[in-house]
Each structure stands twice: as C-alpha cells, then as structure tokens.
Amino acid sequence: MLASQRRSRIADLVEQTGAVRVSDLVAELGVSDMTIRRDIDQLADQGLLERVHGGAVAVSTPTSEEPGFRAKSTLMTAQKRAIGEAAAALVEPGSSIGISAGTTTYELARAVRAVPDITVVTNSVPVAQLLHESGTPGQTVVLTGGIRTPSDALVGPVAVAALRSLHVDLLFLGAHGVDAAAGLTTPNLVEAETNRALVACARRTCVLVDHSKFGVIGLSTFLDLDQVDVLVTDDELSQRARATVADLVDTLVVARDHGRTERREGSA
Structure with missing residues (x-):
C-alpha cells in the first residue's frame, strides 16, 4: 500500500x-x-x-467558522493544482465562464490564464487580479462588487444584483464542505446567497473540491449535489465516497498528478 x-x-x-x-x-x-x-x-x-x-x-469545526484565503491556500496544494488543471480542460476559447471565490477555483484561474478570447465573471478578488495581470489577448474579466469576506469573496446585495443581469456558459464553483445529504455548504450566509446567484446565471455548474472537503458541513447549503453537472476532485477521495458522489452528480472527474484523470458518468 x-x-x-x-x-x-x-x-x-x-x-x-x-x-x-x-x-x-x-x-x-x-x-x-x-x-x-x-x-x-x-x-x-x-x-x-x-x-x-x-x-x-476527528476535527471539530464550528459550522460558522470561515478560514481566510491565505490560510486555506497552504492546504492540499498539489491536489488543488491537479483539480484546477483537470477542470481547465472544459474551457473553450470564445466561451464565457464564472469562477467563484476560493483557493481551488484560484488554481483553475491559474490554469486558464493562457486561454484566449474568454469572458470571466468572478466574485473573487485574487482571481480577478491574477487574470488581469496575465494580459491574455481577448480575455475579459468582470469583477462583481460587494462586501469582502475572509475568503476574499465579494458578496451581498451588490454582487447578487450584478449577477442577475449576467449569463455564463459554465460556472466553476468551490465549497467549504460537501455532504451527500447537506450538499454544498459554506459557513457564511451572505456568501451562500451570492453562490446561489452565480449558479442561477450559469448554464452548467462544475464543482471543484479536494477530498478533505467531503463530510464537512458548513452553516448554509447553497446547492444540492444532484444539481451539479460536473464535480472534479482528487484521487485521495475514498472509493466509497466516489460511488456516492457518482450516483448524485452527472459527471465525476478524479484528477491525478501529471494531468491524468478518471471520468465517471453518474446516474443523476
């Protein structure tokens, strides 16, 4: 072993x-x-x-505790990078995508920096800054307004109002926790509302979460697992958890090092 x-x-x-x-x-x-x-x-x-x-x-974490972006960015770095690179394969030149706040979605943003002629809608300050600095031809970044959270997300009424008038082909969404019953959760009630607005403006939703997020439940649910089109995780997720997730989502992608992936179509 x-x-x-x-x-x-x-x-x-x-x-x-x-x-x-x-x-x-x-x-x-x-x-x-x-x-x-x-x-x-x-x-x-x-x-x-x-x-x-x-x-x-087991770690005892209050459902309302929200770690900061910098603290989370030091955890599961290799796994997040593999997830981001696997998810980036779904992005096509000329498309519009949404990217929610989070350290795993930040790795997705890093992986799509070189994709030309895409429009990116995000409520993440670090993601917007990263893509702005890349200077890729034809790449347009739309940053929602809002109140900044510890995870560097812009949330609240201003963000929600902006998102209601926008439409993207594919949304890349992170989560504080994933549970078969509770779905995707966050400890921040206002961020949950903003995440729902992100989902509402997208044709398809791709969730990016490493294996440590499974079994974690935050204060507020913003999306049920059976509403997820694609879920991308890493290869340290247990086979039992993979089977559970595959039964609920449309497509499960398991990312491995060196760009290898395992794709499983769900029964949802």
Missing part, C-alpha cells in the same frame, strides 16, 4: 468512527508504530484530523 493510500485510509477511518488508536492502525495496515505516527502528524498538519495521546480524533 502506498503512503498516500495509507493516509487516505486513516482519514476515512477517523471520519467514519470519530477516533482511531495507533495500535489498531498498526494491526490493520501492517506497518510500524512510527510510520502510523508520522502519517497522523502529516494528516494533522493538513487539518484532516487532530492528534491525541495514542491516536487521532
């Missing part, structure tokens, strides 16, 4: 049971006590669990 597969299994067990012991993991995974402790340290550093004496427990 590869180290990444072992850590994914540990994270899944913590998510399912709420807590795990080092001794039990040693017996189940067939590796040393030291290896398990290193795995737990790495998962804790990524914010996927909390270290405790003799094992690990």
Whole structure:
C-alpha cells in the first residue's frame, strides 16, 4: 500500500468512527508504530484530523467558522493544482465562464490564464487580479462588487444584483464542505446567497473540491449535489465516497498528478 493510500485510509477511518488508536492502525495496515505516527502528524498538519495521546480524533469545526484565503491556500496544494488543471480542460476559447471565490477555483484561474478570447465573471478578488495581470489577448474579466469576506469573496446585495443581469456558459464553483445529504455548504450566509446567484446565471455548474472537503458541513447549503453537472476532485477521495458522489452528480472527474484523470458518468 502506498503512503498516500495509507493516509487516505486513516482519514476515512477517523471520519467514519470519530477516533482511531495507533495500535489498531498498526494491526490493520501492517506497518510500524512510527510510520502510523508520522502519517497522523502529516494528516494533522493538513487539518484532516487532530492528534491525541495514542491516536487521532476527528476535527471539530464550528459550522460558522470561515478560514481566510491565505490560510486555506497552504492546504492540499498539489491536489488543488491537479483539480484546477483537470477542470481547465472544459474551457473553450470564445466561451464565457464564472469562477467563484476560493483557493481551488484560484488554481483553475491559474490554469486558464493562457486561454484566449474568454469572458470571466468572478466574485473573487485574487482571481480577478491574477487574470488581469496575465494580459491574455481577448480575455475579459468582470469583477462583481460587494462586501469582502475572509475568503476574499465579494458578496451581498451588490454582487447578487450584478449577477442577475449576467449569463455564463459554465460556472466553476468551490465549497467549504460537501455532504451527500447537506450538499454544498459554506459557513457564511451572505456568501451562500451570492453562490446561489452565480449558479442561477450559469448554464452548467462544475464543482471543484479536494477530498478533505467531503463530510464537512458548513452553516448554509447553497446547492444540492444532484444539481451539479460536473464535480472534479482528487484521487485521495475514498472509493466509497466516489460511488456516492457518482450516483448524485452527472459527471465525476478524479484528477491525478501529471494531468491524468478518471471520468465517471453518474446516474443523476
């Protein structure tokens, strides 16, 4: 078993049971006590669990807690980059796209910087700045107004009013959490309203979320999973979670390093 597969299994067990012991993991995974402790340290550093004496427990996060853009940008960097690059393959020259705020959608923006003749509607200050600085010929960036959140999103009545008059071919949408029952959620009520306005102005919606977002539930739901056209995630998402998601969304894309992807058509 590869180290990444072992850590994914540990994270899944913590998510399912709420807590795990080092001794039990040693017996189940067939590796040393030291290896398990290193795995737990790495998962804790990524914010996927909390270290405790003799094992690990699930992270207890208030549903209304909203991390800042800079803090989130240091987490799951390789996974977010792979997701962004896989999603960028959906963007065609001459199209109009929406990009919501978030660090994973920022990687999508980085990947589409060189695509010419596209119009980008976004409520993300970092995304707008990145694309503005790229200077790609024919690329137009429309930044909504609004109140700035800790995640550098522009939200509120001004943003919603702007979005009501716009229409895009494809929306790339991030989320604080993903759950089969709760759907896509955010801890910010006003951002949830703005995300709904983004969805309403798009013909199709593509959700970009790394595996650590699954099972996380924020304060407010802004989209049900069965309303998602395409969901792009990384290859550390468990097979069980993949099957659940594939049954709800139209298309599930699993991004791997070096541009490889796994595409699964859902039954939704």
